[in-house]
Amino acid sequence: MPTVHLVADDVAYGYPGRQVLEHVTAHVSAGQRLAVVGENGSGKTTLLRVLAGELAPSAGEVRCEGAVAVVPQEMEHEPGRTVGDEIDEALVHVHELAAELDAATRDFDHERGDLAALTELLARAEHVAAWDAGRRVEEALSRLGACTDRTRELAHLSVGERHRVRLACRLAQRADVLLLDEPTNHLDDSGIEYLTAQLLETRAAVVIVTHDRMLLDDVATAILDLDPAMDGRPVLYGQPGYLSFRFAKNQALHRWRQRFRAETKRREVLAQRLDASYEGLSDEWRPPKGSNKNRRGTRARIHVKAADRLIERLEAQAVEVPVPPAELHFPDLPAMAEDWPRAAALEVLAVRSPRAPGRLDLPGTRIAVPPSGRLLITGGNGTGKSSLLAVLAGTLASDRGERVLLPGARLGVVGQEGMGVQAGVDLSGLAASVADGATGFDLCARLALRLLEAGALDPELVVPVAFLGLLPEEDLDRPVADLSVGQRRRLDLACALLAAPHVLLLDEPTNHLSIDLVDELTLALRRTPAAVVVATHDRRMREDLADWPTLLLG
Template identity: 65%
Template structure:
C-alpha cells in the first residue's frame, strides 16, 4: 500500500465576520480513524471541507499523502445524473489502473535486460520494473479484479438502489447518500472523509459500514453523532468545542466512553472554576460598593474639622479602595462562559379531571395507504391490522425497524398529522402533543409581515400566538425558548436560514416543548445533534413526567431506552 498520512497544524477557518474554528492540530497515521464531534455550528462539516481542499483555511496547513475521497451530508446531483454514472465514476480509476498495469506488463522486456556495454538497456529495464512493481502494488491495493463485485455488494448491503438508470435527482436525500457512500467505500481511497454516515442507514447497513471502516487500510476521518460508531471504530476523537483555553481538544484514547469520561471531568472543572470566578466578581463589586459608600459617609470627619484634614483623609481612603480593586483583579482568572447545557422543562403527565387509567392517545387497527400517486397495487405505508397502540399518561414506547418499515408513518398517525385509510385515532380532550419529525416543520425561508426573514424568536412567537388562538396553549405554562439551553440568544436572533442543520434541529426540539406537552413524539431525535446534547436529551426523556414515543435507528439510544415497551415493525 502507498504511504499515506494526514497532518493538520494550527488550522483556523472563518467566514467574513464570523470565525468558525481555530487552533486545530492533529495527525492521523495509516490505519488511524479519527472521530470528529462538537456542538452544532462548531465547524465539523467545514473542517471536512478544508481537509478535502474545497475550502481554503484562514491560517494553518493541511498536509495529505494519498488519494482522498469525501462523502458529504447532502449530494446535489446534476440534472439527469444516474446511479450508473456514479458507479462508472467510481470504477474509472480502477479501470485506468488495470489498463496501465496491462500496458506496462506488455511493454516490459522480460529478457535479461543487460542492454550492452553502456548499460542503457539495463537502466531502462530497471525503470520499467520499478513502474511495473508500483502499478502492481496499486492494483492489489485497489483490488481491481474485484471492483465490480465490490460496488454491487456495497450498494446491496447499504440498501442503495442498484438500478443504473435511476436518476439521483428523483431520489430522497437518504437514497442518494447511500449510493454515494457505497461508491466511495468501493473506491478504496487512501484518505476517506465521512460526514454523518449513519444518519440514513438501518442496522444492517450500519453493521456493514462499521466492518468496512474497521478493516480500512488507509485513514478515516468521520464526523458523527453516533456514539456506538465512535466506540466501534474511533482510535482518537477530536472535539471541536473549545476547551477552557479556547481551542479544540484532541482525546487520544479510543472509543466514546473514554472520551465521555474525560470530557465530563473537564466540563465539571470548567463550570466549577467559572462559578468561583463569578462569586469572586460579586465579592469584588460588593467590597467596592462598601468602600466607596464608606468614602462618602463613614470617612467624612465631623463638622468643624479642618478642611485640609477632611480632604487628606478622603484621598487616603480613595487610594486604599483602589489598592483593594487592584489586588482583587490581580487574583481573578479569566474563565470563559461554559458551553450551554440542556434545561428540560417540567412537563406534566395529565390535566385536572383526567382518568389516569385512560390512554392519552391511542391507535386501533391503523392502515395508511401508499398515496394517490402510487400504483394501485403499491404496498401501503403502514398496515397494522388488529393492532392497538396505546400511550398512557407518563407512558413510554420505543419504535424500531428497518428503513421503509413505516416508523415515521406510525408516529405521524399517532400525532394526527398522517390520515388513516383504516382504523381510528383517539386522543384525550385537551391533550397537548409535541412532535419532532425527521423533516423540518418550519420553513427555512419563513418571512414576517414586513418581508424580513424570520428569526428563531420570530418563529417561536408566531407558533405561540397560533397555539393561543387555537386554545391549545396555557399562557401560564409557556416555555421560554431562550431558557432551554438549546440555542444562544444570539442564534435565536439570527434568521433561521442562517442556522446550521443541527441548530435548526435544536429549534425543532424547542418548538416541541413550547406548549408543555403531555405527549412527546420524536422521530429520529438524535439526527444532526451533538453527542453532548444527545446524552442530555436521553436523560431528560428517561426522567420526564410526560409520555414519550421515540422511533430511532441510533443503537446507543435504543440500548439506553432498552427497558421501554418496544414495537418492532418489519
Template identity: 65%
Template sequence: MHLVADELAFSYPGRAVLRGVSVSVNTGTRLGVVGENGSGKSTFLHLLAGRLDPSGGEVRRDGTVALVEQELHATPGQTVGDLVAGTLDGLRTAAAELEAAAAAFDHETGDLAELQRTLARAEHLAAWDADRRVDVALTRLGAPREPGRPLDELSVGERYRVRLACRLAERADLLLLDEPTNHLDTGAIEFLTGELVAWRGGLAVVTHDRELLDDVATAILDLDPSWDGRPVLYGQPGYLSYRFAKNQTLHRWRQRYRAERKRAAHLAEVLDSSYEGLSDEWRPPKGSQTHRRATRARIHVKAADRLAQKLEAEAVEVPVPPPALAFPDLPAMSPGWDAAEPLVEVRSPLVVAGGGDRSRSDGDGTGDGRGDDAGGGNSVPSVLLDLPGTRVAVPPSGRLLVTGPNGAGKSTLLRVLAGGAGLARGSRVSRDGVRIGVVGQESLALTPQAARRTGFETAADEALELLAAGALDPDHVVAVASLGLLSEEDLDRPLGELSVGQRRRFELARALLHVPHLLLLDEPTNHLSIDLVDELTRALTITPAAVVVATHDRRMREELADWPELPLA
C-alpha cells in the same frame, strides 16, 4: 498517505467557527470528531477535503480524499446509475494509470520501493472487483440499486446511502464521513462498522453515535471550547474514555471559575467599602491631621486597586459554555381526563401510497416504508405500513420504543399516531384536546419554497408566526429561548443560515413549544451533539408526558431497554 491540519482556523463573515485546530490523520488513524451543533464539525471536514480554504493555518495532504456530506444535492436528471458509473470510471482510470506507471518502470534506474507502492496501490483499488463491491455496498446499506432512478425523487436517506456505498467502494486513502449512521438501520450500521474498522487508509468521522465511537475511533477530537478556548484531542480510544476525561476537565474548569468569581466578588465588596469612606460628605474633625488621614485613605484605595488589577490579570477567561438542555415540565393529562383512557389509539392500520405520492418516503430521512421502490410515476399502490390485528395504544405517561429495519414502516406508524397519514384500513382515535409534539426525520430536507422562506425567517419569528396563526394555545406555550437548545444569537439568525444540527435543535424546540401531552420522536438523535443526546435521553425517561421513540441508535435503545417495544419486521 497522511493529512496534517496545523493551527487551522476558519471564519464566516462576522462569525469565527474554528481556531487553533491541529491534528494529523495517517494510515490506521480513525479519528472521531464531536462537538456541539454549530461548533464547525462539517466545516472542519470541508477544510480537510479542500472544499474550503482556511482563514488561518494550513492543511497538507498526501493521497486521495473522499468526502460524504450530510446532504447530497442532486443535479436535475442525475440517477443512481450516474453515481455508480462515476465511481467505476474513476476506479478504472486510477487503476489504469497505476498499471501504466508500473509497465513504464525503468528497472535499471527506477526506485523499487516506489514501484512496490504503485503495485500495492493498484492491488488495493482492485478495479476488476469494483462492480461487485458497489453492488454489495448498495445492498448491505439498503440503498436503491435501480440505475434509472432519479436522485431527486429519492428521500434524503436513500440518496445518502447511494453516495456512501459508492465512496466505500472507491477505497480512497482518506475517507471523511459526516454523520454516517443517521440514515442507516442496525444491519447497515454493522456493515459500515466492519468496513471502517478494516479501512486501509485514514478516517475522520463526524458522529453523534456513541456506539460507533466505541467501535471505531482510535482518538476523538472535541471541537467544543476547552479551558483555553481551543479544541482538545483525546488520544484514548472509545466513547467512555472520552466522556470520563471530558467530565473531569469540565469539573476542574468550573471549580476554578467559581473560585475566581468568589474572589472577584469579595474584592468588589472591599473596594465599595473603601470608596464609601472617601465620599464627598466625609470631613476630618477640626484639629486632626487632615493630610495624613487623606493620604492613608488614598494609599488604602490604591492598594485595593492594585489587588483588583492583579486579580483581573490572573483571572481565568472562560468561554460561554454550550447551552444545557432545560427540558420543560410537560403534563401527563389535562384536568378531568380519565387516566385509563389512551391519548391515542390505532387499530389494524394499513397505509398505502402510489402514483408518485411523495408520502412514500414517510417524511423521514431514510425512505422508511415499503413504498421506497414506488417512485417516479409508478401508479401501482405500494404498502407503507400493514399491521392487521394490531392495537397500538399510548396511555398518559406511556412509553413505547419502535424498532425495525429501514422499510418496516416505523416513520409511517408515527405519522399515523400523529394523525398525519391517511388509513386505507383500520382506525385512529385520539382524545379531544390532546397536544402532540412531533420530530420527524426529513423535516430538515427543505423544499425550495421552504428554503426560500427560512432563508430570511429566524427561529424566533417562526415561533411567533405559529402563535399568531392560532397553531399554539397562548396558555400552553414554552419559550424557545428557555430550553437551552439555541443561543439568543442563533434564535435571531435566519433559519437558512443555521447548521443542520442547529436546525434539528429548532425542530425539537418546535415540538415542545405547545407543551405536548405526547411526544413522537423519529430518530431523535440524528444531527445532535453527543452531549445533547445524553441529556435528551435522560429527560425522556423522566418526563410526565407520554413518549414514543423510533430509533436505530444502538446506545439509546440500550438506555431505553426497559420501555415496551414494538418491533416491526
C-alpha cells in the same frame, strides 16, 4: 506505497462575522480513525470541508497525501443525475488506473522496460483492488440498503436513500483519505454493521464526524472534541472508547464549572469590598464640619490611593474563566392526567390497524399511548417507523382502522426532516419564512401565534425557546437558513416543546445532535411526565430505553 496521512496544523476558519474553528490540530495516519465530536455549530462539518480542500483555512495548514473521498450529511444532486452517474464518478479513478495497468502490461518491453515503474503501478492497482471495484460497489449498495438501479434518478430518492448511495460508492472507491459526516444517519443495524466492518478493515486515514456513541466505541482510535475547553482550545482524547471520553470530559466540565462558580463568587465579594471602600471615602472618612480642610483633603487623598491599590490588587488576582457550556433545561411537561384527571384511566392517543399503501401495513395491531406512557419503535429501514409516527401524529392518513386523540391533548412532533410542530395545525407558510430570512426567534413566534389561533396553545404554558439551552440567543437571532444541520435540528426540538405537549413523538431524535445533548435528552425523556414515543435506529439509545415497551417492525 508511501504512508498516507492527513495533517491539520493549528487550523482556523471563520465565516463573515463569526469565527468557527480555532487552534485545531490533528494527525491521522493510514489505518487510524479519528472521530470528531462537539456541540452543534462547533464547526465539525466545516472542519471536514477544510480537510477536504473545499475551504481554505484562514490560519494554519492542512496537508494531505493521496485521493480523498467525502460523504457529507446532505447530498446535493443535479437534475437528471442517476445512481449510475454517482457510481461512475466514484470509480472513475479506479477504472482509469485499471486501464493504465492493462496498457502497461500489454505493451511492456521485457528487455528495456522500466520494471520499477510497472511494479509501482501494480502496487497502486492492488491498493484499490481495481479489478474488483464493480463487485464492491454492488455489494456495498446491497448491504447498506441503497438503491441498486443505475437508471434511478437521485431526485426521486429520499434523503436517506441518497445518503446510502453516496456512502456505498465512497466505501467502494477505496480512497486514501475518507471523510465521513454522520455516516450512520439513515442506516439500520445491518447497514451500521457493514459500515463498521469496512472502517475496521480499511487502510485509509479516516475522519468521522459522528454522534453515534456506539460507533465511537467500535471504530475510533482517537476522539477530537471541538467544544473548547476552559483554555479555549479543542481537546484531543487519545484513549479510545466513548465511556473513557465521557468520563474525562465530565471531569473537566466539573472542574470548569466549579472554578467558574468560585471565581464568580470571589469577584462578588471583592466588588462588595470595593463598594464599601468608596462608600467609606464619602462618609466614614469625612471629618466633622469646621475641621481643618487641608487635613480633610489629605485623608481623602490617602483613602483614594488605598482604594486604587485595592483595584490594582484585584485586577492582578483576577482569573478570566469563560462561561461553561450551557446544559439542556428540559421543560416540566404536563401529563394529560394533570390537565384532565379523568384521563388517568384513558389513552391519550391510539391507532388501530393502520395502513398507508406502500409505506405501512399493520393489520390487527393496536398502538395505544396512556398518560405518561412510553413506547420505543424499532426496525430496519423501510419497515414503516417514520410512517407509523406520522399516522400517530395525524400528518399521514391511514386508509384503514382508526386514530383516536383525547380532546385537548397537545402533541409535539419531531420528524426526520423539517420543523418540529404541533401536529394537526396548519403550518403552511412557515417553511417559506425560513427562505425569507426568518430567525429562530421569528420562527418560534410565528409558530406560537399559529398555534394560539388554532386553540392548540395555552398562553400560560408557553415554553420560551431561549430557556431550553438548545441554542444560544446569538444563534436564535441568526437566519435559520444560516444554521448548521444540527442547529436546525435543535430548533426543531425547541419548536416541538414550545406548546408544552402532553405527548412527544420523536423520529430518530439523535440524528445530527451532539453526543452531549443526546445523553442529556435521553435522561430527560426518561424523567418527563409527558408521554413519549420514540422511533430510532440509535443502538445506544435503544439500550438506554430497553425497559420501555417496544414495538419491532418488519
